[in-house]
Amino acid sequence: MALWLFRAGRSGEYESKFLNDQKVYLTWDQLDVNLTKFTDRSELVSYFMNDYEAEKLGRARNWAGQVWPIAHEMSKGDWIILPSKLKSAIHIGRITGDYEFDKGRGNPYYHSREVEWFATDIPRINFDQDLLYSFGAFMTVCRISRNDAERRIKAMAANHWLTPNGNAYIDPTQSDRDEEENLFDLEEYANDAIAKYIIQKFKGHGMTRIVEAILKAKGFTTYMSPEGPDKGVDILAAPGSLGFGEPKICVQVKTSDTPVDRPTLDQLIGTMHNFKASHGLLVSWSGFKSTVDKEIASQFFNVRLWDQRAIINELLDNYDALEADIKAEIPLKRAWILAGTE
Structure with a gap:
């Protein structure tokens, strides 16, 4: 089982649709191409450079890194972490469906997977600060793996979404391992630290x-x-x-x-x-x-x-x-x- 961070829009504007539709959508503007046509991530990078006007190679690689997983890396049974922008809460779901491309849904809902949202409105304060750090990644989609996150969140699920004693595990060797998780929302991180103190x-x-x-x-x-x-x-x-x-x-x-x-x-x-x-x-x-x-x-x-x-x-x-x-x-x-x- 893998943990995937998903964002429902810059301001949470798609959050209700995610929850009500029991899906996650890759809300990438005007990306109306079936992602299964790309057999290698480099092909997707080339598409962003040549057809999507990424302009810079680094930007194209960044975008490809976020877009590629929904069609090629996520699996049924993986868990989705959806931080709310509308309230101080985290929603967690389980992927139950394969990648779907449906041009008839209209922009920006072409790409999706079915999700069972089995835990919603979990207070952010329940999570350890290092997990909230990972949840604060700026990426629209990225995998959460550092500091034994999968085991710890499973332990929380078994403990009524409270952090069990001794659940924290911080591995300093992972601090620079995953570039995607190093790009995080500093304002959200600071607010979480203030919340813990209060x-x-x-x-x-x-x-x-x-x-x-x-x-x-x-x-x-x-x-x-x-x-x-x-x-x-x-x-x-x-x-x-x-x-x-x-x-x-x-x-x-x-x-x-x-x-x-x-x-x-x-x-x-x-x-x-x-x-x-x-x-x-x-x-x-x-x-x-x-x-x-x-x-x-x-x-x-x-x-x-x-x-x-x-x-x-x-x-x-x-x-x-x-x-x-x-x-x-x-x-x-x-x-x-x-x-x-x-």
């Missing part, structure tokens, strides 16, 4: 402190329930120096190891009514199950959802305005890097 220091009521600090930085006056039973509300917030402005918000904060389900959302909506709040904010470090995601549209004018990714984005966006004690507990500094190009 959940270690602020799980439980500590996370409520962070959310309250963010709301204060955004100009809200807040009331935070003391640690212990919260009667369905962790924070009350409203604009203005006295908190008499609009919107009035009820906030519920969860830091469990599993995504939040629909009953928690329903409870928050009921709590909003009890506290005469106009809006609700449901915060779940481990994200939300699909039963909650399906309610996003119907609750758009009433409720907002923050998962791990949203919490960190809000923390970074409002960091300069946070109170000094929170900044002292989460010491961050800005770093400037060139945006990824090729």
Whole structure:
């Protein structure tokens, strides 16, 4: 069994189609040629140079390295790792079908394989940092092999997608072995490191402190329930120096190891009514199950959802305005890097 990293678009725009269709698609723009016609990778490199306007040989080789596997290297039973760009989660599936080329599907869905998505919405925080490093490769498609990744992810699958004790294995001799895995998303990697630090220091009521600090930085006056039973509300917030402005918000904060389900959302909506709040904010470090995601549209004018990714984005966006004690507990500094190009 091999592990393959797949991306569902630069911004996750194809993610829902991947999951709903039970497939992975090689979403390479206007690549309307059957890949089985190429019997050697060098032929595919030549195609990219001569017919696809790669212009540079290195670029053509890079593209061929990502396109070749779906038709020639992947096998039934291999596992697909699909990092979500829409939430702080990982989806994992098993390849169940052969390579398919169907020009009738239209661009960019010509190339596909059937996949059984047997584990979706696994919180990123459950994975060791070196695995997340590999998941952050910039490639649209690449094989994940370093640091005994296959055995470790299988062990997680057998342990309810939690990392077993002693599961980590880092082989320094592999650090430069696979060029494909060295090209990674530095921003995602940094966010994962921040996430690991935060959940270690602020799980439980500590996370409520962070959310309250963010709301204060955004100009809200807040009331935070003391640690212990919260009667369905962790924070009350409203604009203005006295908190008499609009919107009035009820906030519920969860830091469990599993995504939040629909009953928690329903409870928050009921709590909003009890506290005469106009809006609700449901915060779940481990994200939300699909039963909650399906309610996003119907609750758009009433409720907002923050998962791990949203919490960190809000923390970074409002960091300069946070109170000094929170900044002292989460010491961050800005770093400037060139945006990824090729």
